[in-house]
Amino acid sequence: MTGGTGNIVAPLPFPTAARRELADGQLRANLRRATHTIRDKRLRVVGEVPDWEALRRSGAAIKDDVLARMPELLEQFEAAAIAAGATVHWARDSTEACAVVTGLVQQTGSTEVVKVKSMATQEIGLNEALAEAGIAAVETDLAELIVQLADDTPSHILVPAIHYNRRQIRDIFASRMPGVDVASLTDEPAALAEAARRHLRAKFLSARVAISGANFAIAETGTLAVVESEGNGRMCLTLPETLISVVGVEKLLPTFRDLEVFLQLLPRSSTGERMNPYTSLWTGVTPGDGPQTLHIVLVDNGRTETLADPVGRQALRCIRCSACLNVCPVYERVGGHAYGSVYPGPIGAILSPQMTGPDAGANRTLPYASTLCGACFDACPVRIDIPQVLVHLRQRGVDARRGRPSAERTAMQAMSWVMRDRRRYAAALRAARRGSAPLRWVTGRRGQVRRLPWPLSAWTASRDAPLPAAETFRDWWAGRDRSTHGGGRS
C-alpha cells in the first residue's frame, strides 16, 4: 500500500509558512475573533450535557471498534449499499479517486456539477482534476463558495473562509460572482447570503450531477449521512439525477444506532449548536424520488498506512468537527494555510504526515507545530490524544533517521550521557555556571541576557534569556549540609 497523495502534502516547512502568515495582521485579527466565538459557544453547549464525558468515551469506543474491524465492516457496507441500488467503487489514492469520479461524470455527459462541501474531495484535489477534464465544479457551501470565487484554498475544516471578514467577502462577491448586483451589495450577512442564494439556486435547478462527501457511512444498512447548516447540501443530495459520494474508508459506523452518539457529539463540538439544522441520510436509490443513480467511491489514500500504527491510528477516529483547531493557540496565530494541507491545526499535524508518510514534502515539520499544551485533547469529542501522537510521530522521525548525522541528536545524546551520572552532571552544572559568569557580570544583577549565539539566538530574538545562577541549588545544599541546619537561608 502506498502513502496518500493529493492536497495533504505541505509544500513549505511549517516555520517558514507560519512566518508568512504571521505577517498578516488582518488574518490574525479575523482568526482570533472567529475561533474565540466558536470556542465560547462550544464550551457553553458542551457544558449543558451532563454525560458529555461518557458520550466522548462512547464515540471513541465505537470508532476504535471500526478501526479494529475495518475490512469486515467495509465489505458489509459495500454489500448493503449494492443491495440498496448503489454502485460501489474503490480508490487507493487521490489519482485513482479523481479518475473514477471524472469518468463517472463524463459518462453522464455533463460539464457542470454541483458539490456539497466535502473534505474528501478537497483532499484528493477533485475540483482541479475535473477542471482538467473540462468539467466545472460549483461549490454550494457558502464558505466554500467564497473560497472558490476568491481562487483561494480553505483554511479551516469547518469554516473554510474563516480567514476573511465580511468586508472582504463582500469585495470577493462583487468582483467574482457572475450576475451579482454590485450596486446594492452590502457587507450585511443577509445581503451576502441573498446574493449567494440567487447564484446557487440557478445552479441547483440546472445541475444533473452532484458530488458529495459523507460524515458517516453505516455498515449495517449501507446508508450515507451528511450534516450541514445551510440546506444547500440537501439541495445537492436530492435534486440532481446522479449523485457521486466520495467517502474516506474511516467514515464507517457499525450500526444505525451509533448515529445517536455522533449526532450529539458532532454539532456541539463543531459549530457549538445543540443540533445541526440539516441531517440528510440516503440509502441506495428510490425510484421516482431523489437521484436515480448513486455511486459511492471509497477512498483509502493513506488511511490503511495510518491504521497500521498502533499509537497513531487514533487519528482515524476524527469526525472532522474542528474543535481542536478552534482551541489551538498555534492555529489561532497562523491559520490553516500554514499547515499546507486540507487538514490543518492539531489534527492535521498528526493526520497529514501519517497519511502521506512523514517524508512527503515538508510534512515532517508538522509534528513540531505544537507546544503540546493539551487544549486539543480536552476539546476532542472522540478523545484523540493529539499531544501523545505528536510526540510519537517525533519519535518515529528521530528513529527513522538514526543513521544520519544530526546536531540535535548529538546534543540530546550528550545531555543524556551527562545527566545519567551524578558526578558528570554536577560538573556540567558547575561548568555552565562558570561559563556564563562573564555574561552575568556584563548584564548586571537581573541576570537577563539580550543576545545569545545560535541556536539560542532564536530564543533571544524576541525575549531575554535567563542566565545560570551564581550558585547551583546542589552547591547551596552542600554548603548548607556542611554548616548547621539553621534554615532561614535563601
Added chain:
Amino acid sequence: MRIALFVTCVNDLVFPGTGRAVVRILERLGHTVEFPLEQSCCGQMHANSGYRAESLPLVRGFVDTFTGYDAVVAPSGSCVAMVRDSYPRLAESDPGLAAAVTDLAPRVYELSELLVDVLGVTDVGASFPHRVTYHPTCHGLRMLRLGDRPLRLLRAVRGLDLVDLPGAQECCGFGGTFAVKNADVSAAMLTDKCTAVCDTGAAYVAAADNSCLAHIGGGLSRRNRSSPAPGVRAIHYAEILAGTGQERS
C-alpha cells in the same frame, strides 16, 4: 514522612531560589526535606523531542533515586506531569521499570498537591504585600489538573492581592524546543500573554513552572527595557509562599 525534593535540572542551574523556597516552606511547616544528590533531569526534553532512547536512562535514574521515599515534591508542573503521564508509556517495554514507575509515580507531587492534598495546608504562613496574577501553565492545568490549589495557597498569603489573568488557560507559547524550532509563532503567543499580564496591573506574574516563567519573564524583561517604569516580574509561586518577597535571582 520522608519527603524528597526533586529540584529539576532547570531550577538547579538557573532558578535555585525556587528550590530554596520549597525547602524553606516545608521546614517552616515542621517537615524535614531530603535532597538526593543522584538526581538530575526527568528527561522531558528528550522524550518530547522524540528521543525516547536518550530519555530512558534518565527515567531509570529518577526511579532509582526516589523509590524509597514516601513523597517526592517538585516545583514544576511539567516535570511532575512527565513522571505521572509519560513515564508509564516510556517504561512499557521494560516490565521491571514499568512496575517501579507504577509504584512511584502516584507519590510524585507538584508543590501545591503536596501542601494541599497530602499535608492538608493552605496557609503556609507567608507574607507578600504585592499585586500578583497567576498563569496556570498547560501541564499544571490540563495534565495534573491542579485546579485552584495554587490559588488557594496564594489567597492565604498575607498582604497579597490576587488578580485574574485574562485568557489564563491559554498557552504562553514556550513548549520546550517549540520556542526555538517555531520561534516566530512562539513569540506571537508570548506577545499576547505578556499583554494580558501587563493589563492586569499586577507587579508579579506567578506560575508553577520556571520554564514557562523564563519565557514569559524574558518577554516582560524585553518590554521593560523600553520602559522607564518598573515592569511586571515573573516569579515562581513557591518563592511567594516562602514569604521572602524578594525578586527572582
